[in-house]
Amino acid sequence: MLRAEIPKVIKSQALRHVLGDASADLVDRIASQARARGLHLYLVGGVVRDLLLGIANHDLDFALESDAKRFADELAVEYGGSVLAHRAFGTAVWTLESSLTSLMEAGKLPLHIDFVRARSEAYAHPGALPTVAFADIQSDMRRRDFALNALAIQLSPAPAGYRLLDACGGWDDLRNRQIRILHKRSFIDDPTRVMRAVRLGERLGFAIETETLSLLMASMPLLKQVTGHRLARELDLILGEPKAADMLRRLDELGALREIQPAIRISPDLPRHLARWHDCASGDRATAWSLLLAGHNEVEAAAICQRLDLPKALTRSVIACAALMGKAELLSDANSPPSRSARLLDGLPYSALEAASMLLSECPIAKDRIGDYLRKWRHQRALITGHDLARMGLPPGPRYKEILNALRSAWIDGEIQNADDEQAALRQLLARDA
Secondary structure, eight states: OOOSSOOSBOOHHHHHHHHOHHHHHHHHHHHHHHHHTTOOEEEETHHHHHHHHTOOOOOOEEEESSOHHHHHHHHHHHHOOEEEEEGGGTEEEEEOOHHHHTTSOSSOOOSEEEEEEOEEEEOSSTTOOOEEEEOOHHHHHHTSSBGGGOEEEEEESGGGOSEEEESSSHHHHHHHTEEOBSSTTHHHHOTTHHHHHHHHHHHHTOEEOHHHHHHHHHHGGGGGGSOHHHHHHHHHHHHTSTTHHHHHHHHHHHTHHHHHOTTOOOOTTHHHHHHHHHHSSSOOHHHHHHHHHTTSOHHHHHHHHHHTTOOHHHHHHHHHHHHHHTTHHHHTOTTSOHHHHHHHHTTOOHHHHHHHHHHTTTOHHHHHHHHHHHHTGGGOOOSSOHHHHHHTTOOSSHHHHHHHHHHHHHHHTTSOOSHHHHHHHHHHHHHHHO
């Protein structure tokens, strides 16, 4: 439980406990650079919230009351790496290079660090990107989504001494374990905050404050106006969370998913399937999406992918998995030869097959056949080639493919064990043509 009074400063050991020594040392170096230049620099965002909650967080976000790109460029000159700026929003991303790791003690460093020039925002219409005006840190804190994210630690100038700033009552919200927006138009300005409120609440085990929940429900139809790309990004972030299934189920209960696309529904088995995905080695994004939408038919899956403007490769995986699940009984038929399953699986994306294997974990025959396909059958080819058939005098044509496919099937079914077997099988096939 957090203490009643807000701390005036954040102690160095608290910073190291949450960030780890490597990231804490990097923060000190960045703060020193800002102090040397007389800049006002603040650590902001979720890392400050998690620091107060004692939750590990290695994402570093900074705000300045001056040019963020110039400061990031100076850091890159000093320590290496590259900077990508978005001048319209006053942001800069410093991507670290491996040489920087050697400057730090052993520990985890973020891949990149975000800098933003403190700003205020205005929205032309619901779901629009904001119009930005540069401002002071107080205005920057008030533009944020929730009060518990509107906390900052002042790192520079030196007299600030890691002072904690709370302009919007975020400390009280942490103590009360609640998610609260900062103004009544918050969800109207940016309807994706609906999804962020649920994601943050489920992750932390916090409740959505009563008035915030009421405003959230009233603004739900505005999700229809948000671009598919932005909605997909929010769903991507959710899928990457350990409690993804709980977050999606809560969004479904609130009616958010129906507003995004009416066909979207959540399978009762999704928690189990996503848990397997989080534990698997690949962690492929396309596999997670295929798991999410596998309970839909091909037409529904295609419509959802179109609404969310998903990339072509991702869409192909989702639709392929949905189609395959509609034919799952064919994979589970013990009387069907393995080669028939192989033909059913041929050409499907790896992520769709990986998802189907997880979805069919309680159907041993189907799961084993997908596993055999991924390990062996998809690589299986006849030893004989089209060139061999040509040298034997067989006229070129569709018959080549028929013969080679028949030989491949015989290998998969175990009817061919070696080259001699294959030659015998070939002679039988050619005899039929005589």
